[in-house]
Amino acid sequence: MSALIALSGAQKYFGAYHALRDIDLEIGEGEFFSLLGPSGCGKTTLLRAIAGFEALDGGSVHIDGHDMAGVPANRRPTNMVFQSYAIFPHLSVAENVAFGLRKRGLDAKTQAEKVGGALEMVGLGGYGARAAHALSGGQRQRVALARALVLEPKVLLLDEPLSALDRKMREQMQGELRRLQRHVGITFILVTHDQEEALIMSDRIAVMFDGGITQIDSPEGLYRRPASREVGAFIGQMNFLSGQVRSGSEGFVAQIHGLGHAPLAADQSAEPLVAGQATFGMRPESLSLVFDGQARAASEAAGRVADRAYYGDMTYYEVALDGVAEPVTLSMKNMVGQPVLSVGDAARVAWDPRALIVFSGAGDA
């Protein structure tokens, strides 16, 4: 996979504020890549640096092998879908889409065909004559997409394109965007602070905190093997338990306060395993309740239900384990004939040692 976009050592300061810290990033051709992180972490700044709207204070951006230093936004092979969509309100839908074609020197017929094709592609065939300000949020977003895609850029940059839509529309557009990307085969870089959206849509995701990239991986890789506690907590839910890693005759063993011990495999930690204090991460779905009459699980702990949230298909429990300060969260699929426990009930909790993730160093968990 040759990198279409390569950033190395990218730095950006706003006055004294360090907005991008030493960003290294390679994005391949045809990839659906997401930048995910909490508000204010620098996602938009990074995207705008690629687009050419922010000049870097250090490092470089290469697109398709060319150094982009000094190349203004209007001469970069990138196009952007703005968060506010930035649809030109004084132009019709078709004029908006044709805006960037003006300088291509096409004859009127070819241009009209291209515009029509782009509108068709985003599901707005026949809307060309509409005034831009008479569109709904979802339609504006489609116009913004068509306007950028009609130029056949090497990279399409999308800054939180779905955040202005209501939930239902957002879910629909997530699917459509994904399909559109596969169809046109252009590299998409999507900025989002919605982890679910990033997981659903992306081939790979970069997780950003505080101006820096903490981890780049596939959605599954990120979820299964978060590189840090921060990432683990940001993507999905995670319980953190403290304990030690011991080295025994048959390899490393986890000793977790309140839960007991279990053998560890090398791929359960982002860094090489070493003996010492450690924090262990565990997803809610890797813990489960053992109901009366069921056989005792291999790894089991006892406790009491401290809180409960019923979601219909699932129930989330907070269970205070004996000898553990913080309650753990676990999720149970609701099955017919299986009881739903109430707050205060005694609970047996089984856990899957293979799902443990080891973070080195003792946390405060």
Next chain:
Amino acid sequence: MAGVRGQGHGLRVYAVLYLVFLYAPIVLLPIFAFNDSTIIAFPLSGFTTQWFVELADVPALHSAVLTSLKIAVITALISTLLGICAARAATRYRFPAKAGIMGVIMVPLVLPEIIVAVSLLVVFLQIGLELSSLTVILGHVLICTPFCIAILNGSFQSLDVSLEEAAVDLGESGWGAFRLVILPLVMPGIVASLLIAFTISMDEFIIAFFLSGSDPTLPVYLWGQLRFPQRLPVVMALGTILVVASILIIILAEWFRRRGVAKRGGSDSGGFL
């Protein structure tokens, strides 16, 4: 909420009385302009168009009108241009001493005009610049520019920065983005600014009084006429024409402003200033 409705009713009566107060002088103007008597008082004596006819053969009046038109058009163009620069700079860029610079530019808005007039007079006389239409234009541009900026600020402010960035992103140069996106969107504001600067300049008296030299503007000419009672009905006729013209201009300006708002799909609130 009967209390609130009752209060609203009282206020409504007051509002109507207030409008009567506001419009009383203007309503009288055409009444006396068509009244067949040289004395401006009730009861009316009859209908005549004589005063309007007389307007046609006063050469001094015609040259005053021409002078005023010339000054107002040039003033409107220059002050709108200066207004565009300042409003664009103020809404788009951050620069050192911005508040101070903008403050100084806007000062004429809160400065008694007599002070503008005499200070310019002093300078012009000292540097030996002969009083003429040019000196009036210099003064008028100074007082009109803040009004233009106030109007244009509104237009530029409601522009989303990403519209401009989108244009650049789609391949336009900075100038192309300005011409193809920003200019069309602020055009209604520009037209309103031109019309308002024109109206202010047409109407301005004290600066023109001090700086116009031997070529009086229309208000300065009118001022001279007010001293001759027998000229008053003609002044009324002229006033009527002026008021009708101003109202037409202002309706035009408002229409442009609203069209601008509608074009952008915004909702309307308030008017000028």
Next chain:
Amino acid sequence: MKDSARGLALVSPTALYALAMLVAPMAAIVLFSFWTQDYLTLDTTLTFDNYREAVTDPIYGQLMVRSLYISGIVTAVTVVLAFPIAYYISFHVAPERKALWIFLVTIPFWTSYLIRVFLWKVILGFNGVLNTSLLGLGIIDAPLTFILYNLNAVVITLAHAFAPFAILPIFVVLERIDRSLLEAAQDLGETALTTFWRVTLPLAMPGVIAAVLIVFIPTVGDYITPRLVGGPGGLMIANMIQTQFLRLNNAPMGATLAVLAMVCVTVIALVFLWLNRRFLRGRN
């Protein structure tokens, strides 16, 4: 850095114009006020003579005080009359008709000031519209004389001329008041009247202050109205400045009066702003 350079470049034509046509002339007039003139010869030695004369000759002091006094009354009358209109338009007019009302209120402002003032003279005069109508209707037996060529006439005329300047800023702040604040106040037990007093009025204060300054400052220097309807007792400082410049050929004295007028206006405006800030802080 690049951005700020661009901003400065863009603002510079306008700023330079203001520098040349406003700041420099202001400086010149201050300088001028320290010179003296004897008929047509200027004496450029710096002296306080003009200021001494302005302070000691009672006619100048009287005119200045009268100007400030008239402007003060005009401002009070204009703002007090304007507030209910702004309030009515903001709170009692349907949203889609607000623009129309604002438009109605501003139209008279755009018609010739000179002619409007002159028409007040026609309305208020001895044989004016008001007197002839009232006489005709038998409401009065003799023409009212207290309404023209005095302070009353000046106040009425200026209150008329500056109405939109008072209404608009108040209207703008009233529009910005979040209506749920008023409902919250009533929900917390305030009556309509106390809500107005404790919530609406304090929130509208910035608009009222703006209105006061916008009316007060230019009226101090008004020339036309006192000349046309003020009579001898209604003349103001601008008339004297004009006389010094264009009739008595004593430009330095005119400059001195202009400077003094500016200083007075500025000081009063600042004191007013300061009092207002204390008032607002006192409430919090």
